[in-house]
Amino acid sequence: xxxxxxxxxxxxxxxxxxxxxxxxxxxxxxxxxxxxxxxxxxxxxxxxxxxxxxxxxxxxxxxxxxxxxxxxxxxxxxxxxxxxxxxxxxxxxxxxxxxxxxxxxxxxxxxxxxxxxxxxxxxxxxxxxxxxxxxxxxxxxxxxxxxxxxxxxxxxxxxxxxxxxxxxxxxxxxxxxxxxxxxxxxxxxxxxxxxxxxxxxxxxxxxxxxxxxxxxxxxxxxxxxxxxxxxxxxxxxxxxxxxxxxxxxxxxxxxxxxxxxxxxxxxxxxxxxxxxxxxxxxxxxxxxxxxxxxxxxxxxxxxxxxxxxxxxxxxxxxxxxxxxxxxxxxxxxxxxxxxxxxxxxxxxxxxxxxxxxxxxxxxxxxxxxxxxxxxxxxxxxxxxxxxxxxxxxxxxxxxxxxxxxxxxxxxxxxxxxxxxxxxxxxxxxxxxxxxxxxxxxxxxxxxxxxxxxxxxxxxxxxxxxxxxxxxxxxxxxxx
Numbered sequence: 001x002x003x004x005x006x007x008x009x010x011x012x013x014x015x016x017x018x019x020x021x022x023x024x025x026x027x028x029x030x031x032x033x034x035x036x037x038x039x040x041x042x043x044x045x046x047x048x049x050x051x052x053x054x055x056x057x058x059x060x061x062x063x064x065x066x067x068x069x070x071x072x073x074x075x076x077x078x079x080x081x082x083x084x085x086x087x088x089x090x091x092x093x094x095x096x097x098x099x100x101x102x103x104x105x106x107x108x109x110x111x112x113x114x115x116x117x118x119x120x121x122x123x124x125x126x127x128x129x130x131x132x133x134x135x136x137x138x139x140x141x142x143x144x145x146x147x148x149x150x151x152x153x154x155x156x157x158x159x160x161x162x163x164x165x166x167x168x169x170x171x172x173x174x175x176x177x178x179x180x181x182x183x184x185x186x187x188x189x190x191x192x193x194x195x196x197x198x199x200x201x202x203x204x205x206x207x208x209x210x211x212x213x214x215x216x217x218x219x220x221x222x223x224x225x226x227x228x229x230x231x232x233x234x235x236x237x238x239x240x241x242x243x244x245x246x247x248x249x250x251x252x253x254x255x256x257x258x259x260x261x262x263x264x265x266x267x268x269x270x271x272x273x274x275x276x277x278x279x280x281x282x283x284x285x286x287x288x289x290x291x292x293x294x295x296x297x298x299x300x301x302x303x304x305x306x307x308x309x310x311x312x313x314x315x316x317x318x319x320x321x322x323x324x325x326x327x328x329x330x331x332x333x334x335x336x337x338x339x340x341x342x343x344x345x346x347x348x349x350x351x352x353x354x355x356x357x358x359x360x361x362x363x364x365x366x367x368x369x370x371x372x373x374x375x376x377x378x379x380x381x382x383x384x385x386x387x388x389x390x391x392x393x394x395x396x397x398x399x400x401x402x403x404x405x406x407x408x409x410x411x412x413x414x415x416x417x418x419x420x421x422x423x424x425x426x427x428x429x430x431x432x433x434x435x436x437x438x439x440x441x442x443x444x445x446x447x448x449x450x451x452x453x454x455x456x457x458x459x460x461x462x463x464x465x466x467x468x469x470x471x472x473x474x475x476x477x478x479x
Contacts, residue, residue, distance in 0.1 A: 003330050006321045009314050010336050016311050017342030019304050020349045023198040027352065030201030035249055037152070038159035045074050046158070048150055048214075049133035053083040053123045055116070057141040058090045059404040059415070060259070062097050064141055069101040069108060073150040079131060080108040083123040085116045119397030120210075121226040121233035128226075133217060140211040142259040142402045144173060152254045153214040164219025164246030165238055167196065168212045171255040174405045180267060180467070181260040183371035186350050186364070188260075193252060193353035200250035205242050205294075205302045210234035212256030219246045229393045230284060232277025235306065239285050243292050262405050262412050264467035265419040268378055270400040272385035275309040279389030282306045309389075312382040319431065319457050323438040326445050376456050377464030380427040413471070421472035425465050432461035 040046075050068050054061055061082075068080045080101075082094050091112070098108040113126050128136065135154055139145055153166045169192040175185035192209075199206045208215075210232070220226070223241040230236045242248060261267040282303075289302050325332065347368060354361035388395065401417035404410060412418060435457035442450045 002321055002325055002328075003332060006318070006325060007333055007336065009318050009321065010332075010339055013311055013314050013318065014339040014342035015304060016308060017339075017345040019301070020345030021342070022301075023195050024345070024349045024352055026198035026202045027194045031197060031356075033201045035156050035251060036159045037155035039151075039155045040158065042074065045077050045151075046134045046154065047077045047132070048073060048079075048135045048137060048154060049127070049131045050078070050080045050137045050139065050150075051083055051124055051127045052081065052139055052141070053085075053120050053127075054090060054094070054141045055085045055399050056088050056090050056417070057086070057402060058088060058093055059417070060141050060402045061090050061094050063144055063404065064139065065094065065097045065101065065108060067144040068139065069104075069106045070147050071145065071150050072147045073154075075105055075107070078107065078150075079133060080106065081127045081130065082108065082110040083127045084110050084112050085119075085123055118226075118228035121228040124233075125226040128217070128220065136215045136217055136220065138211055138213060138215070139256070140258070142400070143211055144257050144259075145212070146255070146257070149254065149256065150214075153251060156249055156251055157214060157216060160247060160249060162245075162247045163249050164216050164223070164241045165208055166214045166249040166251055167206065167208055168250075168254040168256050169193065169196075169252045170209065170212055171257045173257050173259045174262065174407060174410070175260060176408050177260070177262055177405055177410070179367065179370045180264060180374065181262060182364070182367040183374050184260045184267065186354070186367055186371045187375075189353040189357055190346070190350040193356050194349050196250045197252050199301070199305070200248065204298055205239060205305070206248055206250055207235040207305070208238035208248075211258070216246075222246070230277045230280035231273050231389070231395050231397065232281055235278060235281050236284065239281065239302070239306070240288075243285075243288050243294075259402055259405060261400055262403060262410075263401070263419060263471050264464060265421055265472055266401050267374075268381045268424070268464070268468070269398055269419065271378055272381050273398060273400075275312060275382040275385040276389040276395060278306055278309050279386050280393060282310075283390070309382060309386055312379045313386055315376065315379045316383050316431070319435060319438065319454075322450065322454065323434065323441060326438065326441045326447055326450070329445065372456060373460040373463055376460030377428060377462070378460075380431055380461075381424040384424060384427075419472060421468040425468045428461045428465035428468070432458065432465060435461060 052064055052068060082098060084091055084094055094110050098110050101108045111127055157163050157166050170188055172185045175181050196206055219241050223237060223244050226233055227236060261270055289299050351365055354365050358364055403412035403415050405412060435454060439454045439458055442454055
């Protein structure tokens with residue numbers, strides 16, 4: 001039974017590795033395809049509302065409002081909504097900054113709701129009801145959009161009347177700050193350079209990433225609007241829109257700079273929210289995907305895409321089965337060695353993305369071990385989130401705290417939003433001990449081939465648990 005379980009888990013995990021290989025091949029096939037644009041005369045640009053959903057963001061709300069107010073777009077056709085659900089002094093800071101920009105002729109409004117129902121989805125829906133704008137741009141609090149963002153994205157949307165959404169590539173304000181931000185940039189670059197380009201250019205479904213994108217209002221309304229029954233309202237709406245017949249555009253040449261989480265606990269919170277929400281989308285959207293008119297390969301790739309976080313409990317389960325297998329000396333099927341090829345998929349995808357973006361990509365790619373270790377070490381907290389996604393709808397939207405860190409400068413250890421480590425660190429410590437025991441048994445049994453894989457768990461759980469405890473010591477806030 002252990003061998004059978006191990007085999008099933010290994011085969012399932014290999015599916016995601018082969019997906020990475022397939023997307024890399026599709027990227028090379030379609031990477032030079034350009035998206036046409038249609039730039040109207042200066043007086044005929046459509047009306048746009050820029051929505052800035054914020055909740056307790058005293059450190060970055062001014063940067064966000066300033067960047068939105070600096071967008072190069074006709075002032076008489078632009079409204080900026082600060083959708084403020086804050087309970088601290090963020091509101092006062094936002095009001096003061098908005099007043100400055102209004103005095104300079106920019107229509108910046110701070111909108112507050114009676115309660116935080118629906119969280120981000122509820123805030124976006126509330127703001128949409130206050131405007132009749134044809135296009136809607138969304139930026140989270142950690143973003144600093146470039147001045148030409150609207151002209152480039154709206155021009156692309158105008159050239160495609162059936163395009164309901166245009167997503168841009170996320171770039172990074174602080175990728176050089178630490179090993180953690182370096183690791184995150186590798187993962188995000190792989191997603192935005194290779195995965196999104198490959199999916200969009202080859203006719204596969206893509207997701208809205210929650211920020212750095214523009215929506216056509218008619219598409220939002222036709223697809224059923226923003227809904228709060230999942231923790232990833234962005235993925236949910238974008239999939240519903242495509243299943244309703246709307247096209248999506250991905251614009252890799254337009255980038256939206258954002259701040260990466262610098263604290264391990266903040267990164268864990270972000271990943272847990274994404275994991276819970278994507279699994280909820282899997283439960284919600286699978287019947288619609290299967291009943292749709294999509295081709296079989298589109299359905300398959302869509303399901304593999306939105307089920308990606310199921311890999312997290314599978315990775316934990318793989319570790320748990322290894323110790324008894326090694327102890328009892330049971331042999332795994334020899335054909336599983338062929339699946340090592342699948343494990344090369346993600347590293348290859350990351351390497352291709354780095355080479356496409358940066359001249360010093362080889363130096364940046366040296367942080368791959370950090371990404372793999374952090375990814376392995378976070379599987380316990382994301383597994384917990386996957387379980388919540390499988391058993392509940394919606395949930396409390398715990399935002400990722402931002403500290404206004406740019407480049408290599410900035411301090412966050414005295415920040416009021418710094419998070420304490422939670423009980424999940426106990427699970428990480430327990431799995432670290434289990435992985436050490438597994439490594440010991442592998443050495444005892446002479447199974448040295450398994451050691452590199454097991455040591456990834458050992459290092460990963462040690463790094464994540466130690467970082468969470470060290471960085472969270474003395475924190476005064478739970479975020």
